[in-house]
């Protein structure tokens with residue numbers, strides 16, 4: 001890998017700003033950022049594809065923390081980068097244009113950076129199954145790749161970008177299955193009225209359609225933190241990457257006790273009960289509950305939001321198991337209320353891992 005010193009020397013002649021990014025496991029990436037380029041573009045040009053999805057400041061996938069240097073931050077969504085975080089030095093690398101030398105910390109390890117670029121694969125839709133109101137389970141089988149073979153290897157928690165058929169736009173979807181040797185991809189997609197990919201799925205998608213998939217990519221995933229319990233908290237299709245993590249724990253027979261809190265708004269929104277039940281049957285120590293915020297009279301399960309359930313569970317947590325690592329995913333308001341409940345219940349901030357589903 002290029003050293004920081006080499007990059008600084010090389011950039012002096014080109015007018016590029018020297019940028020040094022440091023991963024959470026201490027690797028340094030040093031490259032030049034040409035005038036007018038964003039740090040994300042410069043990193044890609046240098047040969048390092050960093051986790052990113054929308055590349056236009058709406059999704060928050062490319063967050064980092066600047067530790068030195070000055071920069072311009074292009075327009076972005078306040079959900080992707082809240083003003084308080086921005087004032088504390090957080091940036092979106094797809095919107096960051098350095099004025100001179102810049103250093104920043106990345107919130108993930110070197111293994112999440114794709115030095116050969118993001119793999120692009122073609123695949124065939126093998127299942128399209130409405131599983132709840134506005135939610136579709138999509139299954140793909142990727143073609144065999146000359147270099148990667150037939151399989152699809154990824155870390156539980158990662159996402160792929162799927163190109164909208166007939167268009168250039170791509171949308172990010174979290175993988176719900178686990179890495180496999182057949183090239184299988186399983187996604188849960190919430191249909192948004194008038195949405196580009198949602199309209200394709202709703203109006204014209206058919207089994208047998210061909211789709212282009214970019215990935216796997218993304219920094220969300222299981223952390224090796226010893227034997228602490230793992231709690232997974234998902235809202236709506238935010239269940240997907242957490243289901244992948246729970247399935248991986250079951251496949252590997254991980255010993256950590258795990259709990260899964262899955263929250264939806266109404267009874268018609270419930271899905272994936274069979275999948276959670278299958279994990280419970282296979283895993284070493286796994287319990288799950290589905291909670292409905294505004295249930296109909298027929299609902300017999302838990303009532304409330306996942307944040308309520310997490311707060312209550314932390315009050316009554318078995319002290320012998322210790323405080324859990326909390327993995328939370330879904331729409332930003334859910335992610336923030338669950339994170340707040342976890343912190344209020346005594347979980348240290350560095351043990352709360354978040355993935356926000358924002359527009360890509």
Ligand SMILES: Cc1cc2nc3c(=O)[nH]c(=O)nc-3n(C[C@H](O)[C@H](O)[C@H](O)COP(=O)(O)OP(=O)(O)OC[C@H]3O[C@@H](n4cnc5c(N)ncnc54)[C@H](O)[C@@H]3O)c2cc1C
Pocket residue numbers: 053059060061159171172173174175187188189190191192193194195196197198199218237238240331356357358359360
């Ligand atoms: C890392 C990551 C992983 C994701 N994984 C999943 C997943 O597994 N399942 C899933 O269903 N979605 C997921 N998303 C969201 C997904 O990428 C799309 O944004 C969403 O499916 C809408 O795409 P669309 O083309 O149908 O709508 P668009 O044409 O993009 O938008 C239509 C309208 O809906 C609004 N909108 C779009 N997305 C959202 C959103 N997430 N929240 C609120 N409003 C929105 C837009 O602002 C617009 O008004 C993920 C997002 C990220 C960043």
Ligand code: FES
Pocket residue numbers: 051052053054055056057058059060061062063080092093094095
């Ligand atoms: S990739 Fe930068 S905010 Fe989406």
